[in-house]
Amino acid sequence: MEITVVGVGYVGAVAAACLAAAGHRVVGIDTDPDRVNMLRSGALPFYEPGLEEIVRSAIADGCLEFAHGATFDQPVGDVALIAVGTPQAPDGSADLCRVRAALSWVVDRRRSGALVVMKSTVPPGTGRHLIERYLAGTDLRYVANPEFLRQGRAVHDWQHPDRIVIGASPGDAGSVAAVKSLYAGTRAPFVVTDVTTAEMIKYAANAFLATRVSFINEIASLCDRVGASVNDVSTGLALDPRTGGRMYAGLGYGGSCLPKDLGALHHLGMAGSLDLELLRAVIKVNDRQRLLPLHALRERFGDLTGVPVAVLGLAFKPGTDDVREAPGIDLIRDLVAGGACVAAYDPQASDNGRDYLPLEVRIAATPQETAVGAQAIVLATEWDQCLNADWPEIANLVRRPCFLFDGRNALDAHEIERHGFHYIGIGEQGHAQYSPPPCASE
Numbered sequence: 001m002e003i004t005v006v007g008v009g010y011v012g013a014v015a016a017a018c019l020a021a022a023g024h025r026v027v028g029i030d031t032d033p034d035r036v037n038m039l040r041s042g043a044l045p046f047y048e049p050g051l052e053e054i055v056r057s058a059i060a061d062g063c064l065e066f067a068h069g070a071t072f073d074q075p076v077g078d079v080a081l082i083a084v085g086t087p088q089a090p091d092g093s094a095d096l097c098r099v100r101a102a103l104s105w106v107v108d109r110r111r112s113g114a115l116v117v118m119k120s121t122v123p124p125g126t127g128r129h130l131i132e133r134y135l136a137g138t139d140l141r142y143v144a145n146p147e148f149l150r151q152g153r154a155v156h157d158w159q160h161p162d163r164i165v166i167g168a169s170p171g172d173a174g175s176v177a178a179v180k181s182l183y184a185g186t187r188a189p190f191v192v193t194d195v196t197t198a199e200m201i202k203y204a205a206n207a208f209l210a211t212r213v214s215f216i217n218e219i220a221s222l223c224d225r226v227g228a229s230v231n232d233v234s235t236g237l238a239l240d241p242r243t244g245g246r247m248y249a250g251l252g253y254g255g256s257c258l259p260k261d262l263g264a265l266h267h268l269g270m271a272g273s274l275d276l277e278l279l280r281a282v283i284k285v286n287d288r289q290r291l292l293p294l295h296a297l298r299e300r301f302g303d304l305t306g307v308p309v310a311v312l313g314l315a316f317k318p319g320t321d322d323v324r325e326a327p328g329i330d331l332i333r334d335l336v337a338g339g340a341c342v343a344a345y346d347p348q349a350s351d352n353g354r355d356y357l358p359l360e361v362r363i364a365a366t367p368q369e370t371a372v373g374a375q376a377i378v379l380a381t382e383w384d385q386c387l388n389a390d391w392p393e394i395a396n397l398v399r400r401p402c403f404l405f406d407g408r409n410a411l412d413a414h415e416i417e418r419h420g421f422h423y424i425g426i427g428e429q430g431h432a433q434y435s436p437p438p439c440a441s442e
């Protein structure tokens, strides 16, 4: 098939490259000329393991091209896949300007009978509106096909999805079959439904994931109060099939999807006079979670003025250079505002992080360099390079006593303490502050 992918960011570039590798002829379109030029030369404008090789090989095979939207004057392919960003608008809703612009662009260059596949995450009800507003009077067809890939594992997730959700207009079996053919060879189950329900599945998935994160984080806070271990609690919960897989306590969720999608869902509820109280609590717990290292350091140092702090990890999670809504970035801003002298390290996200950080933050090339003279270290992203850092050497470089706040509960507390650090985990090291009230008869 001939496929046009509109928007070649984290989702679109993966889709374009993997569809080309599967034998389709793909053109990736973007409004950012630098992005287009980099991709044309076979280089990635962002870090995503395994993707560059696929892009290069597909370009060499003649199956994959990239073009700037403004200068592309041919009709789109049999399929036009839209993967532009849907960031949060100032009022909390999803900003759909890019989606509207991308769809107009497709309509202006339409090929008769082409299929528009919406990969961008758009609020439930958007597709129905877009069909009426932009596709009426054309023979273009529309399908919602939300994407579930995870940055850092995007190529794997595209090639081995858990499920493929297809939302089509009633009776449009042809479009459903066309989307299924894009995923030929994958074993994932298909969920075929209407457009609005497909959109809702994506938001519900993100909201549920975020809820699980905030749930275990709230339990972790309680573990700290009563002297229980959240890691063991999580193991105990994971063995019950009704409560789902393992959950990890930490500094909370971040990135370009969960925060904005929860905001958009909450906004959608309010627009329909429905206050989604659980979602509000999930967001509140997540915001609170990010402040834990700051509170822990204040408790130990009082005033943070002049305290040297090393922060390991800027990306919102390992495997990506994306720092959007990353807990580490927020933490550093708060630390600097509190007077701390901050050094930071990230194996992939240093350049991106620089743009979001105060100028006085020292960006170091290794965990060791970051830790020189530090009185506190905060692990904000559980990169292997941080977990497997040379901790004995780091122990010789820091100033004693040195506190290590493990913001991901990912380090071996005993090992770290063996090197002389004061380890602080989340929901792991609290002291019992609770004793049951006596009975009246006691």
Ligand SMILES: NC(=O)c1ccc[n+]([C@@H]2O[C@H](COP(=O)([O-])OP(=O)(O)OC[C@H]3O[C@@H](n4cnc5c(N)ncnc54)[C@H](O)[C@@H]3O)[C@@H](O)[C@H]2O)c1
Binding pocket: 006, 007, 008, 009, 010, 011, 012, 029, 030, 031, 032, 035, 069, 083, 084, 085, 086, 098, 099, 101, 102, 105, 119, 120, 121, 122, 147, 148, 149, 150, 151, 256, 257
């Ligand atoms: N990143 C993820 O892990 C992920 C996972 C699932 C779903 N999503 C959803 O997929 C969508 C895309 O996310 P992303 O992370 O790839 O975004 P991104 O910001 O990385 O990339 C979007 C790209 O679209 C381009 N663009 C913007 N307007 C355009 C237009 N009118 N025409 C052509 N190109 C245009 C931008 O220049 C950019 O390169 C979002 O709705 C997001 O919520 C993202």
